[in-house]
Amino acid sequence: MGSKITSRAENYSQWYIDIVQNAGLAENSAVRGCMVIKPYGFAIWEKMRDVLDKMFKDTGHQNAYFPIFIPKSFFSKEASHVEGFAKECAVVTHYRLKNAPDGSGIVVDEDAKLEEELIVRPTSETIIWDTYRDWIQSYRDLPLLINQWANVVRWEMRTRLFLRTAEFLWQEGHTAHATQKEAVEEAERMLDVYATFAEDWMAMPVLRGVKSANERFAGAVETYCIEALMQDGKALQAGTSHFLGQNFAKAFDVKFLSKENQQEYVWATSWGVSTRLIGALIMTHSDDKGLVLPPTLAPIQVVLVPILKKEKQTPLILNYLREIEAELKNAGISVKLDDSDNYSPGWKFAEYEMKGVPLRIAVGERDLEGNNLEIARRDNFAKEIVSREGIADRVIAMLVDIQSNLFQRASAFRAESSHTVDSWAEFVDVLENKGGFVYAHWDGTSETEEKIKEMTKATIRLIPFGEGESGKCVLTGNPSARRVVFAKAY
Amino acid sequence: MGSKITSRAENYSQWYIDIVQNAGLAENSAVRGCMVIKPYGFAIWEKMRDVLDKMFKDTGHQNAYFPIFIPKSFFSKEASHVEGFAKECAVVTHYRLKNAPDGSGIVVDEDAKLEEELIVRPTSETIIWDTYRDWIQSYRDLPLLINQWANVVRWEMRTRLFLRTAEFLWQEGHTAHATQKEAVEEAERMLDVYATFAEDWMAMPVLRGVKSANERFAGAVETYCIEALMQDGKALQAGTSHFLGQNFAKAFDVKFLSKENQQEYVWATSWGVSTRLIGALIMTHSDDKGLVLPPTLAPIQVVLVPILKKEKQTPLILNYLREIEAELKNAGISVKLDDSDNYSPGWKFAEYEMKGVPLRIAVGERDLEGNNLEIARRDNFAKEIVSREGIADRVIAMLVDIQSNLFQRASAFRAESSHTVDSWAEFVDVLENKGGFVYAHWDGTSETEEKIKEMTKATIRLIPFGEGESGKCVLTGNPSARRVVFAKAY
Numbered sequence: 001m002g003s004k005i006t007s008r009a010e011n012y013s014q015w016y017i018d019i020v021q022n023a024g025l026a027e028n029s030a031v032r033g034c035m036v037i038k039p040y041g042f043a044i045w046e047k048m049r050d051v052l053d054k055m056f057k058d059t060g061h062q063n064a065y066f067p068i069f070i071p072k073s074f075f076s077k078e079a080s081h082v083e084g085f086a087k088e089c090a091v092v093t094h095y096r097l098k099n100a101p102d103g104s105g106i107v108v109d110e111d112a113k114l115e116e117e118l119i120v121r122p123t124s125e126t127i128i129w130d131t132y133r134d135w136i137q138s139y140r141d142l143p144l145l146i147n148q149w150a151n152v153v154r155w156e157m158r159t160r161l162f163l164r165t166a167e168f169l170w171q172e173g174h175t176a177h178a179t180q181k182e183a184v185e186e187a188e189r190m191l192d193v194y195a196t197f198a199e200d201w202m203a204m205p206v207l208r209g210v211k212s213a214n215e216r217f218a219g220a221v222e223t224y225c226i227e228a229l230m231q232d233g234k235a236l237q238a239g240t241s242h243f244l245g246q247n248f249a250k251a252f253d254v255k256f257l258s259k260e261n262q263q264e265y266v267w268a269t270s271w272g273v274s275t276r277l278i279g280a281l282i283m284t285h286s287d288d289k290g291l292v293l294p295p296t297l298a299p300i301q302v303v304l305v306p307i308l309k310k311e312k313q314t315p316l317i318l319n320y321l322r323e324i325e326a327e328l329k330n331a332g333i334s335v336k337l338d339d340s341d342n343y344s345p346g347w348k349f350a351e352y353e354m355k356g357v358p359l360r361i362a363v364g365e366r367d368l369e370g371n372n373l374e375i376a377r378r379d380n381f382a383k384e385i386v387s388r389e390g391i392a393d394r395v396i397a398m399l400v401d402i403q404s405n406l407f408q409r410a411s412a413f414r415a416e417s418s419h420t421v422d423s424w425a426e427f428v429d430v431l432e433n434k435g436g437f438v439y440a441h442w443d444g445t446s447e448t449e450e451k452i453k454e455m456t457k458a459t460i461r462l463i464p465f466g467e468g469e470s471g472k473c474v475l476t477g478n479p480s481a482r483r484v485v486f487a488k489a490y
Numbered sequence: 491m492g493s494k495i496t497s498r499a500e501n502y503s504q505w506y507i508d509i510v511q512n513a514g515l516a517e518n519s520a521v522r523g524c525m526v527i528k529p530y531g532f533a534i535w536e537k538m539r540d541v542l543d544k545m546f547k548d549t550g551h552q553n554a555y556f557p558i559f560i561p562k563s564f565f566s567k568e569a570s571h572v573e574g575f576a577k578e579c580a581v582v583t584h585y586r587l588k589n590a591p592d593g594s595g596i597v598v599d600e601d602a603k604l605e606e607e608l609i610v611r612p613t614s615e616t617i618i619w620d621t622y623r624d625w626i627q628s629y630r631d632l633p634l635l636i637n638q639w640a641n642v643v644r645w646e647m648r649t650r651l652f653l654r655t656a657e658f659l660w661q662e663g664h665t666a667h668a669t670q671k672e673a674v675e676e677a678e679r680m681l682d683v684y685a686t687f688a689e690d691w692m693a694m695p696v697l698r699g700v701k702s703a704n705e706r707f708a709g710a711v712e713t714y715c716i717e718a719l720m721q722d723g724k725a726l727q728a729g730t731s732h733f734l735g736q737n738f739a740k741a742f743d744v745k746f747l748s749k750e751n752q753q754e755y756v757w758a759t760s761w762g763v764s765t766r767l768i769g770a771l772i773m774t775h776s777d778d779k780g781l782v783l784p785p786t787l788a789p790i791q792v793v794l795v796p797i798l799k800k801e802k803q804t805p806l807i808l809n810y811l812r813e814i815e816a817e818l819k820n821a822g823i824s825v826k827l828d829d830s831d832n833y834s835p836g837w838k839f840a841e842y843e844m845k846g847v848p849l850r851i852a853v854g855e856r857d858l859e860g861n862n863l864e865i866a867r868r869d870n871f872a873k874e875i876v877s878r879e880g881i882a883d884r885v886i887a888m889l890v891d892i893q894s895n896l897f898q899r900a901s902a903f904r905a906e907s908s909h910t911v912d913s914w915a916e917f918v919d920v921l922e923n924k925g926g927f928v929y930a931h932w933d934g935t936s937e938t939e940e941k942i943k944e945m946t947k948a949t950i951r952l953i954p955f956g957e958g959e960s961g962k963c964v965l966t967g968n969p970s971a972r973r974v975v976f977a978k979a980y
Binding site (some may be wrong): 094098140 | 641
């Protein structure tokens with residue numbers, strides 16, 4: 001490999017594509033809009049999934065699996081959900097192919113037309129709530145705390161690997177509760193889980209808040225979200241958690257017998273994160289040399305590279321590295337010893353920088369003689385010669401430091417890129433020339449929100465939690481109860 | 491629950507359905523042929539998946555993810571594959587819905603017709619080999635050892651939960667090799683992995699061998715399989731591994747530059763197991779009281795049930811059980827303490843028998859006084875009063891013994907149900923009256939195989955590995971090189 005990638009300054013979009021491609025994360029497939037997640041990219045997703053799955057289970061959730069197909073009529077049952085989801089989607093109309101009569105290949109068998117079309121799930125609220133009707137009879141069946149890891153399909157016209165693809169992988173939690181209070185608490189709890197994951201594991205600082213009505217999930221009463229800031233100053237919605245009220249319970253007639261012996265509609269939440277997080281991870285930390293990964297999610301945490309010059313030294317250096325490899329593995333560190341002989345050390349250095357491996361250990365003849373090794377950090381390129389003794393403890397300390405450094409660096413970038421503005425001129429200027437998060441007053445109407453979007457392409461990313469200072473709307477001058485966060489977004 | 495299930499003797503099919511339903515494993519969904527895998531059933535699948543995934547990684551494989559959709563034309567590229575797979579499948583023809591002009595709901599937007607139909611993957615050889623063309627250039631890119639965990643769809647007309655459903659979950663390995671020898675070794679290695687998993691984890695003895703030409707995977711040169719015997723005397727194919735020769739490499743033009751600097755077609759394998767294994771697990775061990783699970787795959791290995799009679803004893807008994815719970819968890823055992831107060835101990839006993847929990851510990855007042863507990867095995871219903879001291883070691887030993895007992899019991903059943911026959915009359919008699927595996931001579935022709943299937947519904951489950959004794963075909967009397975294994979099958 002060793003191939004050069006476009007710099008961020010030159011072309012940010014191309015830089016992103018180059019990293020996804022050259023680090024071996026994903027590629028476009030023969031099917032428009034659908035990606036192939038390559039082994040290295042999938043290994044990152046597996047790490048994310050395992051951590052999140054444990055967090056979900058630790059908060060009392062169980063996994064289950066629901067059908068990939070949803071009958072078309074299900075979408076019409078919840079009025080606002082149908083507007084949001086039953087439009088650009090993959091529609092199954094037939095269930096059989098046959099040989100073409102003219103021998104030209106295979107064709108759809110028109111005799112095998114489905115009575116009702118099936119939609120490949122874009123999200124599963126409808127089929128799940130149709131199922132919950134039979135699962136929930138009494139308050140004793142609640143709360144029902146279920147999560148599903150699945151593929152979903154939304155027929156996006158403009159796609160970008162990980163960020164927006166027709167098919168993507170995600171998890172979707174769907175919970176049922178006896179009271180509004182419990183459901184709201186659940187939606188807030190899962191937002192906290194997402195924020196903790198983003199910050200502690202992805203080393204990606206996020207803002208937490210609620211969406212404006214315009215940006216709400218179709219069918220939700222309230223949508224909570226975490227928003228991260230990418231290096232080009234654009235926001236990325238990294239996870240959402242929805243309080244669905246009784247909307248789906250009413251649409252699918254899901255009632256329970258309360259402690260007070262009353263038939264009541266069930267309260268609902270849903271929440272999800274997807275392979276989009278990999279896109280967020282890339283754009284938060286990476287640089288012009290390639291991918292940068294936080295140690296906690298890196299498939300390979302340390303790469304070992306022998307510097308082989310004299311034939312006779314080869315076995316000694318390799319043995320030395322194998323001992324280090326064993327010691328690090330023993331300490332629970334994920335290590336790769338690259339002893340391939342068809343690439344130079346320089347090529348390997350560039351390759352593992354491209355792949356974002358947090359630490360590189362190189363050993364040459366002189367290191368061997370001195371019982372030393374060279375250790376290089378991917379985050380800041382710092383290199384030092386250190387003693388072989390106590391290497392596992394040193395590596396662990398350095399991985400912890402890298403994790404923390406990445407979070408601090410991203411936090412500092414976000415702080416620099418956050419702007420509080422009070423005039424329309426300043427608002428436009430910041431969005432045009434600086435980007436980032438813009439804290440501004442808004443009069444609370446959808447009309448103003450839409451006008452601002454038309455004029456600047458910026459949307460309200462979230463309304464922060466808690467009380468805010470009052471002021472005047474940056475566009476209309478009308479009274480505003482608090483500042484909200486605007487940004488251009490992915 | 492405590493609901494009664496149909497006995498095997500009364501109605502074996504209904505017994506199976508009752509167990510799946512009453513143990514809370516799965517249910518039919520609103521979409522014909524697609525199942526909902528419920529949390530308890532999915533927890534078993536997660537255990538299976540985690541064990542298998544580790545076995546795949548330990549043998550050098552990496553996971554990746556390929557699109558759910560396959561362009562229709564891809565199926566026509568491999569001649570025998572199209573016959574096997576491009577028939578009963580879900581066909582996506584459109585990518586948009588719209589509001590019906592008459593306001594009656596949503597309808598397919600005829601303007602959004604796909605130029606080429608997309609098939610929801612029934613298996614992924616075609617899309618994967620289309621991708622491998624770009625991944626493989628030289629012998630240095632080989633072997634390519636990739637696995638995918640995914641959902642697949644085959645439009646089955648008669649479905650049964652886990653055993654045959656329109657959508658199911660599985661893994662599919664797809665590997666590429668430089669030589670025929672390596673590819674054959676890989677196919678054999680993965681069959682061994684499956685057999686080890688079936689026997690050591692599922693406690694389910696399996697026969698290993700190759701399929702006859704008639705039963706081969708569409709597109710394979712050789713199909714290896716493991717076959718298990720269910721309690722009704724029918725065989726169940728539990729896993730297959732295919733040597734695909736160069737068929738897919740030729741169909742998708744995948745060549746590599748060999749060490750000798752020659753352009754050569756790549757050699758391929760594929761191999762898979764699915765949620766069908768849960769059906770096999772149920773039918774191998776369960777009894778008329780419900781599910782029986784091998785301890786290594788049981789989501790709950792030990793259930794703790796308090797026998798509460800006097801109000802004042804409640805906290806003491808619960809504390810005593812919580813101590814045991816902590817001690818067992820500490821020893822790595824999966825435990826559930828059922829302290830719910832809305833069901834009687836008797837109800838709970840029946841419930842966890844139904845769910846196949848391998849061990850039950852019950853504690854009443856007398857046990858508490860004697861520092862004892864009652865421990866009951868699910869496999870043979872043996873009960874004993876044992877001392878509280880050293881309980882973790884005792885539980886571990888009992889779980890190991892249950893695992894081994896289940897395997898021995900299933901092996902003994904298979905031995906009793908295996909018949910060596912040399913005449914047609916005996917062949918028919920055994921199949922009609924006894925069932926099981928029938929070892930008989932076969933003349934090696936597809937014609938004879940088909941006749942036997944027509945006459946008896948039995949198929950050749952496999953041709954055992956290794957040399958066999960020669961003889962005469964049980965139907966035609968023609969020479970036979972070795973006995974093969976016949977059975978009626980799921």
